[in-house]
Amino acid sequence: MKNNRLILNQTQIDLTIQRLCYQLIENHDFFQNSVILGLQPRGVFVAERIVAQLKTIFPEINIPYGTLDATFFRDDFRRRSNPLIPNKTKIEFIIENKKVILIDDVLYTGRTIRAGLDAMLAYGRPDLVELLVLIDRRYSRHLPIEPNYVGVTVDSVTSERVEVNWENAEGKNQVILKANTKI
Amino acid sequence: MESLSTKHLLGIKQLNPNDINLIFETADNFKEVINRPIKKVPSLRDITIANLFFENSTRTKLSFELAEKRLSADVINFSASASSVTKGETLIDTVNNILAMKVDMVVMRHPNPGAGIFLSKHINANIINAGDGAHEHPTQALLDAYSIREKLGGVNGKNILIVGDILHSRVALSNIYCLQKLGAKVKVCGPPTLIPKYIKSLGVDVSYKLDEALAWCDIAMMLRIQLERQNGGEFDVKYFPTLREYSNMYGLNMQRLNKLKKNIVIMHPGPINRGVEISSEVADSSNSIILNQVENGVAIRMAVLYLLASTPSFSN
Numbered sequence: 001m002k003n004n005r006l007i008l009n010q011t012q013i014d015l016t017i018q019r020l021c022y023q024l025i026e027n028h029d030f031f032q033n034s035v036i037l038g039l040q041p042r043g044v045f046v047a048e049r050i051v052a053q054l055k056t057i058f059p060e061i062n063i064p065y066g067t068l069d070a071t072f073f074r075d076d077f078r079r080r081s082n083p084l085i086p087n088k089t090k091i092e093f094i095i096e097n098k099k100v101i102l103i104d105d106v107l108y109t110g111r112t113i114r115a116g117l118d119a120m121l122a123y124g125r126p127d128l129v130e131l132l133v134l135i136d137r138r139y140s141r142h143l144p145i146e147p148n149y150v151g152v153t154v155d156s157v158t159s160e161r162v163e164v165n166w167e168n169a170e171g172k173n174q175v176i177l178k179a180n181t182k183i
Numbered sequence: 184m185e186s187l188s189t190k191h192l193l194g195i196k197q198l199n200p201n202d203i204n205l206i207f208e209t210a211d212n213f214k215e216v217i218n219r220p221i222k223k224v225p226s227l228r229d230i231t232i233a234n235l236f237f238e239n240s241t242r243t244k245l246s247f248e249l250a251e252k253r254l255s256a257d258v259i260n261f262s263a264s265a266s267s268v269t270k271g272e273t274l275i276d277t278v279n280n281i282l283a284m285k286v287d288m289v290v291m292r293h294p295n296p297g298a299g300i301f302l303s304k305h306i307n308a309n310i311i312n313a314g315d316g317a318h319e320h321p322t323q324a325l326l327d328a329y330s331i332r333e334k335l336g337g338v339n340g341k342n343i344l345i346v347g348d349i350l351h352s353r354v355a356l357s358n359i360y361c362l363q364k365l366g367a368k369v370k371v372c373g374p375p376t377l378i379p380k381y382i383k384s385l386g387v388d389v390s391y392k393l394d395e396a397l398a399w400c401d402i403a404m405m406l407r408i409q410l411e412r413q414n415g416g417e418f419d420v421k422y423f424p425t426l427r428e429y430s431n432m433y434g435l436n437m438q439r440l441n442k443l444k445k446n447i448v449i450m451h452p453g454p455i456n457r458g459v460e461i462s463s464e465v466a467d468s469s470n471s472i473i474l475n476q477v478e479n480g481v482a483i484r485m486a487v488l489y490l491l492a493s494t495p496s497f498s499n
Contacts, residue, residue, distance in 0.1 A: 073225060
């Protein structure tokens with residue numbers, strides 16, 4: 001695996017999350033009318049960190065936070081050899097007339113976000129939806145979807161894979177660009 | 184990623200414990216979906232499902248139809264009384280005609296045991312057995328086990344008692360398979376005339392005394408006395424002298440429950456004959472999870488439909 005490239009290390013991830021939080025604050029003031037949704041499965045890791053960081057900046061403010069699973073809204077159902085296994089959706093509030101900050105780890109083709117936008121509507125009609133991603137894989141979109149907040153922009157080819165690792169899942173906070181050995 | 188080991192749901196006998204657990208985990212997510220403000224997801228929007236009911240059914244049919252609609256499938260309904268079956272058409276012809284209309288999945292209830300298996304060998308659609316004679320009723324057993332898992336945290340190691348007409352009950356047979364595969368101990372109880380002769384070969388215990396059996400169990404599943412099979416039914420056989428006597432010996436009431444020194448969970452697949460196999464007081468008590476069973480029925484059926492429909496259709 002000599003072709004692997006480290007994109008973000010532990011410190012850089014912390015700084016990026018911090019910067020993203022301040023960017024959110026610029027647009028959402030004190031989050032009176034805003035909610036945060038982490039996209040399952042991996043966007044939740046980023047969203048949890050954003051929520052925790054915002055909590056340290058504004059200890060007295062409780063920002064509504066939920067996890068959204070878009071499996072049942074995906075466009076590749078029945079087009080894969082194995083079933084798409086769903087994850088937990090946990091949203092204990094209505095998003096009607098709210099500003100929604102949708103969070104995912106990697107934005108690639110945009111198809112997951114498309115499904116997420118559809119899945120979200122089961123909880124009401126939001127006033128505004130913004131997209132925050134830790135990694136934006138540029139020039140690889142299949143749909144006209146662009147993020148509002150980006151941690152890092154990465155130029156990559158289709159055969160490569162961006163892997164985001166987290167301390168509580170893989171043991172280490174880091175983002176790596178991997179060359180796919182299968183192709 | 185996991186997938187079911189089968190293309191059809193014909194009976195619990197053909198499933199392995201991994202399949203059952205996959206269905207349960209998927210149903211957890213659908214249970215969340217059916218409690219949302221908007222209870223519909225588009226997963227099965229390009230799928231057409233035929234509900235073929237060659238035998239009367241109210242709740243199973245409603246539950247399947249609701250599950251299908253919640254998944255955005257197109258649904259066509261067929262019931263034998265209003266169809267060409269009464270004009271002498273065979274099962275395979277009826278179904279082939281329906282499939283010629285490009286149906287992807289078939290949910291079928293039929294009075295003959297093995298009807299689903301027969302069909303699965305002849306047609307190219309996913310078959311879900313919604314009850315075939317006195318053979319199996321897999322989705323009912325899945326929702327029962329799922330309700331136990333929800334109430335008690337798991338099925339493994341639990342003592343489960345099935346009371347009543349075991350002889351005619353497809354729910355009992357499917358439940359025995361399902362609960363045993365999940366590691367529960369199963370006992371059946373009822374009058375000797377309603378207990379099949381070779382039931383012990385399935386590895387279940389038999390008891391003829393309800394009070395003793397209740398003291399043993401964690402969960403009591405009361406079955407419906409099939410009144411249509413009593414008093415001049417199909418073969419005019421009497422399985423017990425009177426309903427009153429049955430109710431005295433095998434009916435579940437508060438006195439019986441109060442005698443136990445523990446709380447047990449009460450289940451019933453419905454429809455209930457109040458005052459026969461279960462008293463109103465017990466059916467409506469806090470120990471009863473009868474209405475949870477109905478709610479879980481929709482989630483389980485959504486999970487089964489979703490997982491069976493997942494096999495790829497666009498690759499070829």
